[in-house]
Amino acid sequence: MKTIRTLATATVFGFAALPVLAQSMTLHKDPNCGCCTAHAEYLRENGFEVEIRETYDLATVNKEAGVPLGQQGCHTAVVDGYAISGHVPADLIKRFLEEKPEGAIGLTLPGMPMGAPGMGDDPEAQLDVMLIDAEGVSHPYPAE
Secondary structure (H helix, E strand, C coil): CHHHHHHHHHHHHCCCCCCCCCEEEEEEECCCCHHHHHHHHHHHHCCEEEEEEECCCHHHHHHHHCCCCCCCECEEEEECCEEEEECCCHHHHHHHHHHCCCCEEEEEECECCCCCCCCCCCCCCCCCCEEEECCCCEEECCCC
8 A cells, every 4th residue: 555655646746756676687607607606696786686597508598699609708698688698797787778779789798707797806807898789790888
């Protein structure tokens, strides 16, 4: 009943008083990879709802998601229809999801770079996050 009253009050005054829901994603990872689990926890700490799906066939997950060979991270998440491959920082994922760049299918941080979230968590680490376009071509995605 309280929620209905809050919603009615919000409607009368013209603002949304409802809590913001966490963005949910499905993260596909190798069952034996601890850094992927660490990255999932980092994403949860940064406001994402993360469901982990373990698989020994990340190649198929990446192919279906459109992540090109040579640009794959050690795990791949799907969020709001986009692919997020590797240890991409949460702030870049959030910005990408807000911007929804035209023609983009996702972001990738290829490999397992030291210092990335889940790989040492060094805020000073130089991370070369790439935007993947619909043609499967990667372009730098700047940290701003």
